[in-house]
Amino acid sequence: MAGSAFAFYRGSACLFYADVTNEKDPFLDERTSRVWIHGDLHAENFGTYMNSEGILVFNVNDFDEAYVGPFTWDLKRFAASIALVGFAKALSDETIGDLVGVYTDAYLREVRAVAARGDDAIGSLTLDNTEGVIHEVLQEARLNTRIEMLSEQTKVEDYERRFTMRDGVHEIDDKTRAKVCAAFEEYLTTLPPARLNRPHEFNVKDVVLRKGVGIGSAGLPSYNLLLEGHTQALENDIIVYMKQAQVPAVSRWITDEKVKAYFKHQGHRTCESQQALQAHADPWVGYTELDGVGQIVAEVSPYAADLDWSGVNEPDELEKVVRDLGRATARMHSVADDESAHGLVDYSTEEAIVAAVDKDEPGFRRMLVDFAHAYGAQAREDHQTFVDLFRNGKLPGL
Numbered sequence: 600m601a602g603s604a605f606a607f608y609r610g611s612a613c614l615f616y617a618d619v620t621n622e623k624d625p626f627l628d629e630r631t632s633r634v635w636i637h638g639d640l641h642a643e644n645f646g647t648y649m650n651s652e653g654i655l656v657f658n659v660n661d662f663d664e665a666y667v668g669p670f671t672w673d674l675k676r677f678a679a680s681i682a683l684v685g686f687a688k689a690l691s692d693e694t695i696g697d698l699v700g701v702y703t704d705a706y707l708r709e710v711r712a713v714a715a716r717g718d719d720a721i722g723s724l725t726l727d728n729t730e731g732v733i734h735e736v737l738q739e740a741r742l743n744t745r746i747e748m749l750s751e752q753t754k755v756e757d758y759e760r761r762f763t764m765r766d767g768v769h770e771i772d773d774k775t776r777a778k779v780c781a782a783f784e785e786y787l788t789t790l791p792p793a794r795l796n797r798p799h800e801f802n803v804k805d806v807v808l809r810k811g812v813g814i815g816s817a818g819l820p821s822y823n824l825l826l827e828g829h830t831q832a833l834e835n836d837i838i839v840y841m842k843q844a845q846v847p848a849v850s851r852w853i854t855d856e857k858v859k860a861y862f863k864h865q866g867h868r869t870c871e872s873q874q875a876l877q878a879h880a881d882p883w884v885g886y887t888e889l890d891g892v893g894q895i896v897a898e899v900s901p902y903a904a905d906l907d908w909s910g911v912n913e914p915d916e917l918e919k920v921v922r923d924l925g926r927a928t929a930r931m932h933s934v935a936d937d938e939s940a941h942g943l944v945d946y947s948t949e950e951a952i953v954a955a956v957d958k959d960e961p962g963f964r965r966m967l968v969d970f971a972h973a974y975g976a977q978a979r980e981d982h983q984t985f986v987d988l989f990r991n992g993k994l995p996g997l
Contacts, residue, residue, distance in 0.1 A: 600982075601989050605643075605683045607982040612639050612664060612676075612848040614981065618974070619672060620852040626963055627669050630951035633858075635875050635935035635944055637928075638664030638849045640673040641680035645924060646905040647740040650723070651882040655740055655902060657724040657733050658877065658927050663895075664847040665872030667858045667943060670932055670952055671966075672849065674706065675974070677928065678967045681921060682975025684908055694914060695975075696968045701918050703964050705925030707956060713933040714949040721930050724923055731919040732911050740904035746834045748901035753805075753825065753836070760833050762807045762825060769808040771822075776806050778889060779822050782841065786887035786896045789870065794882060802827040804836070819843050823899065838899040839883055843892055844869045861943050864893030873897075875935035875943075 600610040608615075637644070637659050646660040678699045685695035713721055722728065726737050754763045762768065771779070780803055787801060795801075805825040810818055821842040828835035844865035853859075862868040866886035874880045883898035911917055929949075936948040956963045988994050 601986050603687070604979045604982040605680070605687060607985055608680060608683055608978045609639075609641060609643065611978075611981070611985075613851070615676060615679075615974075616672070616849050616852045618977070619675060624669065624671055624966075625959065626671055626955045626966070628951075628955060630946055630948075631671070631955045632669045633667055633855065633944060634670040634932055634948045634952070635872065636666060636668050636670060636673045636849070637662070637876065637931060638666050638668075638673070638847050640677045640928065642677065642684050642908060642924075643680075643905070645927065646903060647737055648881060648900055649902040650877070651880060654723070654725055655737050656877075657729065657737055657906075657923070659931055660903065660905070662869055662873040662876065663845060664849060665869065665876060666847045666849045666853060667855070668849050668853050670948070673928065673932070674703070674967055675970050677702065677924070678971035679974040679978060682971040683978060686975060686979065688912060692972060695971065698917055698921050699968045699971045700964055702921040702925040702928075703967050705922040706929045707960070707963075709926045709929030710933060710949045710952050713929070714947070714953045721933055723930070724927055729923060732916055733906070733920060733923050736904050736906055740902050743901045743904070745836075745901045748838070748899070749834070749836055752823075752838065752899075755833060759804065760825060760836050761805045762823065764807075767809055768823075769810075771806060771808050775808075779806050779824070779841065782887045782889040782894065783824060783896070786841070786885045786894075789885035789887070790882075797829060799827055799831075800829050800837075809840075819845070837883075839896055840899055841887065841889065841894050841896050843889075844886075844895045858943065864888065866893030866895045868893075869895040871943075876931045877934070 600607045639661065640659065644659055644661045645657065647655055647657050648660055650656050681698055681702065682695050685698060724733060726734065726741070729737060749760065752763060753760050764770065783803060787795060803824055803826060807823050809821045809823055819842065821840055824839050824841065826837040826839060828837045846865060847868070850859070862871065866888065870884055870886040873884050881897050881900070883896070885896045887894050887896060906920070911920055932952065933949040936944050936946060989997070
């Protein structure tokens with residue numbers, strides 16, 4: 600978090616929600632305050648995945664913070680992240696404001712299209728309908744192979760594949776392995792019955808411990824399990840992870856008891872959120888408990904590729920990217936409502952959002968642009984305070 604203002608912003612969602620929760624927002628009402636949101640929608644939480652229909656999709660790719668809350672919180676969090684990205688690239692305030700405007704306009708166009716034409720209008724960002732940087736990310740993901748990923752993380756000895764011990768990977772004892780395997784068996788009960796028609800696919804061949812990496816998951820225990828896959832051919836082995844799920848930062852500011860009571864534990868919440876927010880989610884996504892703590896389980900996919908902003912610098916390239924991310928955000932907000940398989944949000948979110956914004960669309964756009972500038976500056980100031988405290992040993996517990 601000390602490395603840059605953006606890294607600090609990524610790791611301080613709790614601070615963000617403490618700041619925005621009491622802000623006046625004329626576009627929030629009983630319905631628009633109760634939308635399934637991503638919860639940590641910033642510029643680096645987008646990437647590729649292979650959906651359940653075998654299609655490469657570019658979309659949000661991290662659901663650890665997902666919850667039900669005000670739809671504008673997602674938009675504000677993303678807008679401020681664009682301000683931080685733009686500042687790091689030495690873009691002018693005017694250009695940053697224009698980019699936030701492009702994102703907002705794309706979001707509204709997509710939401711209106713879904714409200715007018717129904718769920719048939721909800722598509723995905725794929726190789727067939729993208730261009731520029733995002734299309735290139737999808738093409739790069741397409742080049743990845745499962746055998747290449749397996750070669751990086753495993754080895755074959757005596758005609759069987761096992762995990763390779765390397766930095767960040769740790770062996771576990773028999774007792775721990777038994778507990779993880781028992782939790783995995785419970786996870787299988789959360790998958791659709793049709794997924795279980797080939798039991799050998801889920802045979803566990805090896806288990807290792809990995810300590811969570813990244814800003815949000817640093818230090819958290821996570822287990823990788825090597826599975827047989829749909830055939831006994833070694834190149835078809837599957838790796839899934841079982842990761843401890845955390846309490847989302849946004850949930851501390853949501854008082855809706857119906858939302859809190861809906862989830863069995865944080866693993867269940869993360870799983871339900873991903874399935875709600877993705878039209879065709881990863882078919883391996885499920886949940887379980889380990890030592891009484893909720894876990895999320897999903898595939899370690901060879902087809903994951905993140906959007907790298909370092910090479911996106913020209914205004915026209917940036918506009919294309921944020922326009923597509925606006926489309927992706929709108930589709931995400933439109934999926935999890937009364938026409939989905941999830942009963943927590945039982946009305947049309949896109950219609951509720953359109954009705955709220957139509958009262959003052961220019962004001963809506965202006966609100967997001969102004970927030971991006973103001974909170975981007977606030978995050979840079981907070982980052983400097985954080986660095987000064989950190990480097991002088993004044994953060995309690997460190």
